[in-house]
Amino acid sequence: MSSTTSGTGRRETLTRRLLRAGFADLTRSASLWADDDLQRRLPPDGGESLLQTLGATADPDLALLQLVRLAGAPGAGDRVDHLLSAGPGGPEAATRTRLLAVLGASSALGDEIVRRPGLLDSLAGEESDIGTDPAAVRAELLRAVGADPAADDPVAAADPAPGTDETPAWADVAARTSTDALRRAYRARLLRIAATDLTATDPLVLLPAVAAALADLASAALEAALAVARCHQPDHGAGVRLAVIGMGKTGGRELNYISDVDVVYVCEPARTADGTAVMEESAAMRVGAQLAARLQKVCGGTSAEPALWEVDAALRPEGKQGPLVRSLESHVAYYERWAQTWEFQALLKARHVAGDAELGAAYREAVDPFVWAAVNRDHFVEDAQAMRRRVEEHVPVAEADRQIKLGKGGLRDVEFTVQLLQLVHGRTAESIHAANTLAALDALAHAGFVGREHAARMGECYRFLRSLEHRVQLFRLRRTHLLPTSEEDLRRLARSLGLRGQGADDLMRLWRDTRREVRALHEAVFYRPLLPAWAQLSDDELSLAPDAARARFSAVGYRDPDGAMRHVVALTEGTSRRAALQRQLLPVMLGWFAEGADPDAGLLAFRKLSESLGATPWYLRLLRDSGNAAYHLAHLLASSRYLADALARSPESVQWLADTSRLEPRGPQRLAAEADAVLARVDDPGPAATKLRALRRRELARTGAGEVLGVLDPVQAQAAISDAADMVLLGGLRVAEYAARSELGLGTDAAANPTRMLVVAMGRIGGREMGYGSDADVMFVHDPVPGADAALAKDFAVRTARTLQKMLSAVGTEPNLPVDADLRPEGRQGALVRTFDSYVEYYARWIDVWEQQALLRARPLAGALGGDAELAGRFTDLVDRYRYPSGGLPDPALREVRRIKARVEAERLPRGADPTRHLKLGRGGVSDVEWAAQLLQLQHAHEVPGLRVTETVAALDAAESAGLLDALDAEWLREAWVLASRLRSALVLWSGKVGGPRGDVLPADAWALSGLANLLGDVESGGELEELYLRTSRRARTVMERVVYGED
């Protein structure tokens, strides 16, 4: 390297040197480098070796800044001279590397060194900081508080009296109290651990040892704090045995740099040789509680030196409400009766860390059986699911992408997977009873519960995430689990993990990949081994023994594990390509079924579907290539029997699941075109009708899937179902006319028809509000062509109507659509078909107010597929006069409407039905709301054009905008109507049963209610759903009574 003597030239060269070394803030660092205190201490090589060492740190600019501060710090002089002047190689250079690594990665530790240059001494030397015998660490911290490490119950030396200047012989010169002495000794060792960690060639390899060293240091600090606490007791707490049990990461010997230290205390009076207690148990508890409280203060309270961390005893029995210390017996009694499942999960980690070792061991031995029996508890599945949700929830949206610990794919996710597996299999396999996450993972792989490859990859992910967390915490020594956002912080973080160059970007990529992998690994680790051995993808994979598989299936909610295993075997058996694909697919599907309301039904349906479709080339490929399709399929199969059947019958429908836009309704035009094409190909009426019905079945499946997956709202779903019914009716009309012509020998041409036919949709189909199980209410109208023979025209019309009814209503392979014409004039006594003129005459002379009301939903069918648009228009004009009567409803008619409503209420509800739960005819059910809407239409449609609609919700909206309903009343009616309609649909979807007496009743059993809640998606639980329906319908009822009965 050449250097010029000109000022600018020299500057340039320095800048280049800095740049090459890895500095980022060149101007500032250049001026820092020129600092006098620094320059005069540089080694003989002009500082080149120093610059290289600085450049190797996580943040060279920060390291340099801190070094300059240190060089100028009082009391640092000689020590810094010594370190800086050293040439490459040799012990001083090694210490220098350690110092700079710390300065460049942790501003907090750097500040501490500047404040206490004496700490530099603890960085020196070859002394091993990681992998030290825990006993040696314990002894070091005990000596720091003047306690004898060899004593059974070490006691710290007393603090000097306040006001005396005497320096206690045992203490670090600057510490005035044993608490401060402990904290200084702790931090000196923490600094050494950090230095070794930060200079490791591969931090990920060293991670378990670092975490163990931190846990040992914390244990030693707890021991020393206990010694300090004893010193404050009159007789040093003699006669009281206190064991400190580490929980969480402390217990697992996998602590991070800074976090709460979770503990539980066990306390007993000491006993003489013959077993008698030396003091009353209650007295021992009192002293024990004082010791524990003081211990916590020594570690976490305020003092001259900063606190170490909070000691958190919240995992104890009864949590914060419970007494701080308990006897062993009392712990056991609590776990025998009262503990929750998560508490047993927490106990997995329990390990003696300080105080009475014998008592600690007795505790572990006593609680062990509870941990391994937890999986047999009632509600284990629900609890485990709730625990898993807790892993994923509670992450604020803003932090979701930066959370290292929580959220999907975070550290908790790994820990949860490992702990759940331990709980599920630990009852039979002692070898997996490890408190440490990585050790447990190894043991699980070794014992054959997790594939080796998966275990290794999961361990890798865990190490990476933990290292990341360590580095983030080290910077400010703050308890945080969030990735920083600034470019500068990310660069430092990346470099501290050895990622140079495009550090920040690489880091973020690695971080996202890891999280994604953790998520996938949960499925792989948990569900893949449920496949039989011959179904595994490679020799490395493993398969669980039947008992273990059974335990695992029931732990996630399969009620019939044996059945599930049979299905899995059937699905993956054989050497076919199909079986091979299933082996890849099934593990993740098993997990998705478990999230649904009925995992067993989901798996069974999947098996059936796969058996009928397995040979279809696209089926499994689609599921393998589209995560969406597979997820949606699992969700539908495990939550809806109706859709399980429907998908099995319309196999092609599985294809829609990959792309939810294909679940959107096709719309009347496209449906008509499709039906048209079908009819053009078929000549025979029978097969033609079957084809139409198949088309409708397919649309029902599409709509159901769309509704459950949230692509369609309930009102859109009803419209889609109605469109499909329109299509079948119009197509069917065309087929029926064809049949009538051939029966009457009129030839094949539609022009030979003696009369024009019209189908008028009424009721729910008229309102475009059909559910999955609705019938089609219709009226038939015909209008003879001029000059046609009246008798022939009538014969033709009747034959057409009858054929249409028969074709669509008959039970067959494809689902039927019962066609009901009971709303026609004179009901069942009247003629099935009337001429248009006859309608004109009938309505003019005989119309009743209930018929006017029924006509509100009359919708003559005419469209691209068929139907006579001109006749439809004329019929609409005719009925408008009656359904939207000018001047509204005269008083006698209003009274009549009210009377009919009252009678219907009394008569139509099935015997024994609970009116509060009948969705259609009960209190505030669908019918109540519709009566309210329809009465307003009869009264006001003549003056409010918006009311001239057949849809209930549209009518309510119009009534609200016209001021006929106040906003709250309209809202209550709409809510009740929509909820009841959704529930009626959900009942069909859940049970797979169309019609029947149960179809309109909110079920009472908890299982069905929670299935419905799961389908609705926006309600938490079955109980909440019940309360919601009762409330909503009660409100609607009060509004209905006001509107219909005119009550206030």
Added chain:
Amino acid sequence: MDRQQEFVLRTVEERDIRFIRLWFTDVLGVLKSVAVAPAELEQAFVEGIGFDGSSIEGLTRVYEADMIAKPDPTTFQVLPWRGERHGTGRMFCDILTPEGEPSLADSRNVLKRQLAKASDKGFTFYTHPEVEFYLFNQMSSSDQPLQPVDDGGYFDHLARGSTHDFRRAAITMLESMGISVEFSHHEAGPGQNEIDLRYADALTTADNLMTFRTVVKEVALEQGVFASFMPKPLADQPGSGMHTHMSLFEEDHNAFHEPGAQFELSKTGRQFIAGLLVHAGEITAVTNQHVNSYKRLWGGAEAPSYICWGHNNRSALVRVPMYKPGKGNSSRVEYRALDSAANPYLAFAVLLAAGLKGIEEGYELPEATEDDVWELTGSERRALGIAPLPDSLDEAIELMESSELVAETLGEHVFDYVLRNKRNEWDAYRAQVTPYELRTSLQFL
């Protein structure tokens, strides 16, 4: 282990208790009891005791008759009237569904839910009831006229008065069951007594009231008389109410207290009162649940028939008692409509809900009324904006029917049940031909 449960098991063992009564309350406020042997107790703590709920008023719908009573160990007491040796203990129960969820039909759970809502806002709800009741001589048949045990009046000390002995015995028994009595005296009517319970959190108070009614009836029987909590047993004498003092605490601080404010009453306190006034009408079918309740409410003699509040105004519905200097934590408001025959769980729940609603919505408190509202003319009351409480159970039911507040507080199931039950009570009452009608009309018409 839950130390309370341990304590109960130990006590049962040590005191050689032979039966433990598990108590719960039906929707109408009637105490129900099932006895278990000590051997079954541990099981009862873990799993509860199953029973057929369909035969208990309002507890279940027919199709889910199986219910579980789970004893609350913090309520364990030995029943003193069952003797010292081989005694009987009792605990209140929570009612659970077979799935282990709190039953929507359990009135104790209704109150717990409401208290949890208050707790979410940082409040603890304390109540302090003044319970009035009558003592009558035993009657040999129900045709006899009622005979009060004495002719005393308000605060009278009667020499060798049997009510004096009675109160002493009752109070001793209550205290031995851990229920502190604040105050007791002879009330205005002959044979009428008042015993005030010390303030406690509302759930404890409600439990205590259930115990209280039982104790009073037991002691009366021991003394050869009988006690009645009927709101208005004697047409020409004052009725038995249960004026209830209420306060909200935030941690240790009384949220109703504000030094220097009018009546030392904080904004929270004013809004709470406003909530009580706004919703007074619709909660009356719960606070005054019987046909007879309305005869007390509209029987004069300081009964609070009108919705207004005042400071030391003994005719107002809500009264803010005189503030005692230096006793900031004793700030409270007194609701005077409640009667001794209410279901205390439901009544406290709706009162709390009404008050909280006032706080949530920031209701404005109208002017205090200093006049005796009974003395005002109807027009004067209208001018002052003072509305009456419902004058019959019928009207109260109607107001409750349209109350979202009450529906939400009770839950749909209890709400519906109470309405139906009260409607039946009203219908049955209306079908009566009373002695009054016979006396005034039979001969005359």
